[in-house]
Amino acid sequence: MIDTPEKERTASNSPASSPLTTSSKAEQYAELVHSRRSVRKYDADSAFDHEAVTRALNLATLSPNSSNMQLWQFHRVVSDDKREQLAKLCMGQNAAKTARELIVITTTPYKWKQRAKMNAAQIRDAFNGREDATSKRAVKYYEKLIPFLYRNDRFGIMGAIRKVIVAYLGRNKPMVREVSKADLRVCLHKSTSLAAMTFMTAMRAEGYDTCPMEGFDSKRVKQLLGLNPKDEITMIIGCGPRAEDGIYGDRHRVDNSEVIIKH
Ligand SMILES: Cc1cc2nc3c(=O)[nH]c(=O)nc-3n(C[C@H](O)[C@H](O)[C@H](O)COP(=O)(O)O)c2cc1C
Numbered sequence: 001m002i003d004t005p006e007k008e009r010t011a012s013n014s015p016a017s018s019p020l021t022t023s024s025k026a027e028q029y030a031e032l033v034h035s036r037r038s039v040r041k042y043d044a045d046s047a048f049d050h051e052a053v054t055r056a057l058n059l060a061t062l063s064p065n066s067s068n069m070q071l072w073q074f075h076r077v078v079s080d081d082k083r084e085q086l087a088k089l090c091m092g093q094n095a096a097k098t099a100r101e102l103i104v105i106t107t108t109p110y111k112w113k114q115r116a117k118m119n120a121a122q123i124r125d126a127f128n129g130r131e132d133a134t135s136k137r138a139v140k141y142y143e144k145l146i147p148f149l150y151r152n153d154r155f156g157i158m159g160a161i162r163k164v165i166v167a168y169l170g171r172n173k174p175m176v177r178e179v180s181k182a183d184l185r186v187c188l189h190k191s192t193s194l195a196a197m198t199f200m201t202a203m204r205a206e207g208y209d210t211c212p213m214e215g216f217d218s219k220r221v222k223q224l225l226g227l228n229p230k231d232e233i234t235m236i237i238g239c240g241p242r243a244e245d246g247i248y249g250d251r252h253r254v255d256n257s258e259v260i261i262k263h
Contacts, residue, residue, distance in 0.1 A: 032204050037247050039209035040095040042240030048100040048208070050078060053239065056202035057103070063198045065191035067146060069115040072192045072234075074199075075104040075225050082224070089220045090236060095211035099238030104221060105196055106231040107188035112150040116142045149179060156181035185232065192234040200237065209242040 057074050065072070077086050078101050086104075090096035120142040127135040152158055159180035166175050178187065200210040213236045221233060 032201060036200060036204045037209065037251060038095070038211045039240075039242045039246040040093070040098075040211055040248055041243040041246040042098040042100055042209070042238070043243040043246070044098065046241035048240055049206075050101060052203065052206035052208055053101055053103070056199050056206060059202045060195040060199035063191070063195040065194065066187050067141075068119055069112060069146075069191075071108050071111055071115060071188050072195055073106045073108055073231070074195075075106065075227070077102040077104065077225070085224055086221065086236070089224060090213055090216045090238075093213060093215060093238075095213060095238045096216075096236070098240065098243070099211070100240035101238075103199065103237045103239070104225060104227075105192050105199075105234045105237065106227060107185070107192050107234060108228070108231055109150075109152075109184065109188060110228065110230045112146065116146045116150070119146075150184065152181045152184065159183070189232070189234050196235055196237060203239055207241075208239055209246065210237050210239045212237050 053076065057076075060074065061070070061072075077083050083099065083102055086102050087093070087096040087099070090102075096102060120139050123135060123138045123142070127138075149162070159182070162179040163177075166177055166179050169175055170177065196212060200212065203210050216233070216236055218233050221227075221236070222229070222231060227233075
């Protein structure tokens with residue numbers, strides 16, 4: 001069981017705990033979510049099992065992702081030397097400096113052709129050569145629509161043309177509007193962020209803590225890890241065993257009535 005501080009359990013956004021309506025799995029998950037905090041200081045003296053990171057990353061890759069293109073990578077920074085250099089590039093943040101391992105999560109937009117091909121082949125396989133309307137539509141999705149949406153040039157001209165096309169086609173019917181080069185970047189970062197969340201929750205379930213970070217010098221981090229110039233870093237996650245003073249303050253959120261809106 002995860003140790004959850006009493007003040008968090010009694011916070012205004014605690015889950016309703018009616019034993020009749022809440023399954024034990026739901027309670028366990030709520031407990032996990034409540035106990036996850038962004039931890040800025042890790043205990044250097046406690047043991048840290050890097051295999052827990054392996055397990056958590058294996059779960060992260062099961063996260064939902066746009067069109068199952070899996071345009072993500074998880075770079076594990078484990079060695080003392082690399083961690084030290086990376087922490088400096090995370091602006092010397094404590095969460096990075098004291099982390100026992102750092103995960104650099106990236107998007108890999110240039111792999112779209114390979115992944116579209118993989119998905120089309122997977123569908124053909126699943127349908128066992130059988131060609132019906134469903135399989136044809138699914139294959140067409142990866143062979144026609146995905147290339148239309150993912151192909152881009154340096155200046156975003158193709159994306160601008162797509163915007164015009166969907167504005168025209170969408171005059172009288174529903175149409176996906178987010179088709180520019182910038183929209184595609186957002187799309188990929190959405191998927192990597194979901195994987196990041198799965199990873200952080202899994203690490204909490206392992207009894208460890210994490211801190212997602214966007215305060216870093218992306219150019220230098222890419223150089224340090226020898227990343228592809230087209231990789232984009234979504235975030236860097238520091239992890240390790242929570243130090244006693246690892247949480248900097250009580251958790252606070254705006255009232256849910258302000259952010260959860262019923263229509
Ligand atoms: C995309 C993203 C970037 C973040 N960047 C940083 C960061 O650079 N440094 C940091 O200390 N915390 C960072 N955080 C953590 C947030 O400050 C933290 O999630 C927020 O204050 C809520 O606290 P909690 O995670 O403990 O609930 C980031 C969180 C997210 C989701």
